[in-house]
Amino acid sequence: MAWSTQQIADLAGTTVNTVRHYHRTGLLEQPDRLSNGYKQYGVRHLVRLLQIRRLRDLGVPLDQIDEVGADSESPAEALRALDAELTASIERLQRARVEIAAILQGSTATEVPSGFEEVASRLSKPERSLVMIYKQLYDDRAMDDVRAMIQQEPDDASVALENLPSDADEDARQQLAEQYAPALARDMESFPWLLDPTAHLSRTPQVTSDTIAKAAEALFNPAQYDVLIRASIIAWKILGRSPSDPGANPSSGERSPTADPPA
Structure with missing residues (x-):
């Protein structure tokens, strides 16, 4: 069984433009085409799209997906690096929440650096x-x-x-x-x-x-x-x-x- 670009995008929970973007970046291989030029996607394409989406949901940037994927030579190392980045992001967001709370208590705190509220x-x-x-x-x-x-x-x-x-x-x-x-x-x-x-x-x-x-x-x-x-x-x-x-x-x-x- 084969799927069109629209069908494979719907099944993967993404869009046609996203599928085409993955082709351009090399994350998703091009499928075979029929004589009329229409693409025919198979199960391997669907699985690959779902894997990409899974990693994107984890916050993996597109340019690091191949490093983190199952076929990578050192996925654990790449995931540890990603975890460190997420930890830093969480800390930054927590600091931002503290600052926002302080800002909500006054009307001028956004006009001064952090710590001067x-x-x-x-x-x-x-x-x-x-x-x-x-x-x-x-x-x-x-x-x-x-x-x-x-x-x-x-x-x-x-x-x-x-x-x-x-x-x-x-x-x-x-x-x-x-x-x-x-x-x-x-x-x-x-x-x-x-x-x-x-x-x-x-x-x-x-x-x-x-x-x-x-x-x-x-x-x-x-x-x-x-x-x-x-x-x-x-x-x-x-x-x-x-x-x-x-x-x-x-x-x-x-x-x-x-x-x-x-x-």
Whole structure:
């Protein structure tokens, strides 16, 4: 008994297009054809299709089916590798569920990296965006410190910066910079790596410095950006240091809008 392409697809619980795709990839051998050109599938084709579907249901990628199939020289090894991949996927999905649960408890957590859900409400929209960028520039230990800095940051200075209009005058800018700087200086004392973050960078110092400066300039209005630069300079002076001192890193100096990651 022979089946047409539509019939074999129906029996295998798949589609005609899928059967044709398996032919193109070499997973399913071509059947004989009648004189009129119609394909004639046999039992071996049906069994092969069912085997492929079984492996696909287990999550085996198409390009690994031959390695895992019964005719493979080392199916156990291939299955162990697949099991390891599935374990990693399960762990990733479990972490995603935890993060989603945290996100459901707030309205801004999707705008911050994983682990920052609880402090998201303390950040303005530009600050949340900046923290997302920091995640690409600093290692995990540095990001843990960033989170701690956010938790310690005075709310009044942060709110004042968020509400600063772009046309704020000289006095308003300088006053806010002086209000903001002590917290920056305290962070620099509490987290010494801020003075030279090279060991905690996932990119080069130049890339980090340029990225933070460009991001802050785009995310904050001109007055806010000016205040951050002034506050950074004042914070260095409070510590009796300068970004040009030996051991100081340019990414935490005047080229960056802040002396340390949290804006």
